[in-house]
Amino acid sequence: MKTCCPSCHQTMAVEKFKHRMQGEIELDLCFNCQAIWFDNFESVQLAPGGIIELFRLIHAHRDEPRQALSEVLNCPRCNEKLLHGMDIAKGGRFNYHRCLQQHGRFTTFAQFMIEKGFVRQLHEAELDTLKAQIGSIRCNGCGAAIDIKQDHACPHCKAPITILDTGAVEKALATYQQVEAQRSVRDVELLGDAIILREKQRALYERQSRAERYNESAEIGDLVADGIDLVCSLLSD
Structure with missing residues (x-):
């Protein structure tokens, strides 16, 4: 089934990843918006090996130009407006947009990486250092500009300012690889x-x-x- 991106409405790419039970799971990805559409419960059906595969795919497309998300996002299944939501994982708070009819949720690559522990939020001291060097940055949640001298989070989607931490990446990869090896055995x-x-x-x-x-x-x-x-x-x- 063809899935159109909730933001840019272009056809999303279909990629296969390992299912945590057996076989594969198909996910819909938009590289223009750098986001993923998860049909209901798909995000928890990824095997640890599938998470690693998805991380590598996200990394492979890291240099592609990204457009900001639209103000209004619609469910690709029922076309109803998606509701903004937030949750907490080990990497910190992450946000997404979900369908009220439970068809699924729309998550940017960066927010998915927070959820899975590859990205962490900046500490207060790191934010202060960044303020002295850079005036504004692009939000990893929706793509909007953030004036970090005034805001500690995106004023549009409320996503916290985050960083891809090499230590966090190595730790997350090691954890997923270990779990995947145990699962295979x-x-x-x-x-x-x-x-x-x-x-x-x-x-x-x-x-x-x-x-x-x-x-x-x-x-x-x-x-x-x-x-x-x-x-x-x-x-x-």
Whole structure:
């Protein structure tokens, strides 16, 4: 299904990322507005590996020109006006625009990176240093200009002033990579348990069949074949 950007109304790019359960999840991205449309619950369905993949994609498009978000943002599913909202994560406060009909939410790349711990808010001392060197900056939330000598947050979308911190990036990447590795090992272990259980069920069935038909030879179990068969059945679900 084609998704139009809630801000610029251009067709959003569809990218696939790892799902936290199995398979992949498709996300809609607008590189002109540097934002993501998450259908309902998609943001929490990303696997740690998927978050890393998305971070790398955002990084790859970091130098592309960005336009400010429109004053009015509309849901790409029902066309109703999106409501501005805020939440708190480990990286600090982040904002987004959500559909009141629960179709999803629209989040800029920078706000997504705050949510996932790649970006942090500036401390008071860092803000004071920045004020002495720079008069205004562009908001990572909506793209509007912020006069940092007067405002500590965007006057339009209320997004705090943030910075991409290399330490925060390294810490977040290490955490997601560790969780992804543990998740992959756990998936393999669960698959192995399922194959063994299936083989036990096959052996039980064969014993019952031999008891009923003593002269008929039984099949020999094949763990590899069973594993391939089970993986295919899981992928097709």
